[in-house]
Amino acid sequence: MSDLLAARSQMAISLAFHIIFAIVGIGMPALMVIAERQWQRTGESVYLDLAKRWAKGTAIMFAVGAVSGTVLSFELGLLWPRFMQYAGSIIGMPFSLEGFAFFTEAIFLGVYLYGWNRIGPKMHLTAGVLVAISGALSAIFVVDANAWMNTPTGFRLEHGQMVDVHPFVAMANPAALAETLHMTLAAYASLGMAVAGLHAFLLLRQPADGFHKRALTVALMIGAPAAVLQPISGDIAGRVVADTQPVKLAAMEGEFRTQARAPLRIGGIPDVRAHETRWDVEIPGGLSFMAYHDVNATVEGLDDFPENRWPPVVIVHVAFQVMVGLGTLLAGIGLWAMWGLVRGRDFGRRLLVALSVGAPLGFICVEAGWTVTEVGRQPWIVAGILRTADAVTPMPGLIVPFLTFTVLYLFLGVIVTWLMYNQVLHTVD
């Protein structure tokens, strides 16, 4: 394994785990706050139980997310020192703001967790709301930094150096709004639908259980609307990619030839050598419509770009198909569940089965979507400006830290899963 591949793999492993910890840390405080509010309104103790369970889940995930986030902030330098040397002055701003959001979250999570009997109910709920808001803000700032790597702005290049740096212009880069919206909704959708799915599964076994019914309802209040809105934000994000990163779009779609009335390819495997995508279902004009809202628009294909600028086409295309396919399915389940909620009836058995099946889909979509945006940006670390291969550290033997962190993260992942099961779900009477 080359050092570059080891460095990329270490970054990928770190992000793949951190993104899950972060999502739970964003979505779960929202559930916790809703449950506490319901408890204060109705006085039903089951809501207090829920709020405390979700608070524990938030605490576990926040602690693990905090350490894995610390690892990432160091890894930016440990693995990509020349990227940080080059871009630190411009990409540092969103990370600084993220630091403050994270600090606020840490402070009020401490107040929330340990303050049940020490502060008044209004103050306690406010602390919970601040945890939820600052958690979402943290994610928005970090994703904004990633958006800059995709669509860098706010500087001029002079002799290969960035000059005339405007950190806030950089934060308002073309992909910022689309990416942060898409990721924030993804966090609420995947966590909300996962919690809903788990309780739906348990309701199938104990249909009369009031605890699971209330947990499912609260989780759907967050998860279902987010899942339903997600395809719309995906459409916005897709059009930004079409405008700013045509190579990435071509790889996502497996589009080799530039053509008007480009078809939307569903499924299929790109054959990079033969320059065509096989075994797909094609909807004529579909891609032109999705990318430009015009069935006759011309969409650039990979063949318009030199091959050394292509991302790994197969990975990007397959990951994109997985995200869109499963995301659409999840949106459908969300819509069905919302219909059920609005009609105010009990959850039907078929809906509960669908929700149970949907539980892991959001997380799979998030990992797939992250793969699309990161692998799709290759071979660049800063799109069009700095190649990933030129940013990697000169330190040799990077396979050692890669394997070390992989083992560490797997270990953490197993423990966290087990703890979440024990603390949040288990021992329900």
Add this chain to the structure above:
Amino acid sequence: MLQTIVAAIAGVALTAYVLFGGADYGGGVWDLLAAGPRREKQRALIAHTIGPIWEANHVWLILIVVLLFTCFPPAFAAIMTVLHIPITLLLIGIVLRGSAFTFRAYDATHSAVQERWGMIFAIASVLAPLLLGVIVGAIASDGVGTVYANPYQAPGFVQAFITPWLNAFTLAVGVMTLVLVAFLAATYLTVEAAHDTELQNDFRRRAIEAGLVLPVTAYAALLAAEPLAPRVQHMLLHSSLAGPIHIAALIAGLGAIVALWTRRFRLARVAAGALVVLIIWGWLFAQFPFLVPPTLTIFDAASPPATLRAFVGAIAVGAIVLIPSLWYLYGVFRRSHQPEPETPH
């Protein structure tokens, strides 16, 4: 000027990290060394004290990292490249410390399992400040700067990536840092243990012992600096500020020990904190204006003024939000020091 302001902010963040986060590591050290009839009570007090605040305290480290890569990117790149190995080890320590502490608090199924988490938490709490000191020592000596000035011409892997941080000076700074956080933690814990005189005596004895070992380790570091970090040693001994800082540190250190001896624990806490401030700022003045000696000063390494201004602005706005919030957090938990080991169940 702007560069100096940002560097001073980094110094403040580092001071806060050692004063608060360092004391949390020190708590872990005393967890490892818990002994005697009140062993479990000692551990419970430590867990009770750091439980609500350690995550907030940890954020100072993140602030330092973010500040370095935003405001001094070349220095960040140099440090992260040459010190890849100790920083990776530090990260592993941080990950294990934080997650083991949390897992111990929540994993209430078996006491045997909890004990194992406690062990990991305690050992990681020893390793992290040791490595932190090693890293600071490596930056203060000329190793990092010399290697990074030309990373591809380095004579070999060991000379490029090992010797800059693994030598008598860096190890001495590491041990000194470890003793320092242990001293801080024990001193703080005497105040936290106000409800239980026996427990208070346990930590009083530990604080005095650590306080007496501390000058020995500091002297060892100064001796090792002679060949390995001559620039910093020279400045530590001969700059115009050296005299006043040494005298002030002596007063603070002696004051802390006398206050512990005479059971004026709140005063001891203030004096111990003052000692830390003097040690850190003494080092920072000795190294000024170098960030990564002998090549990078804060002026060479600084980002463009637009970035520095934005960063200082963000810090100012952030402080308006965070300082009252932190005050509130510490205030809520200072009100009671009940001995019951409170976990958020």
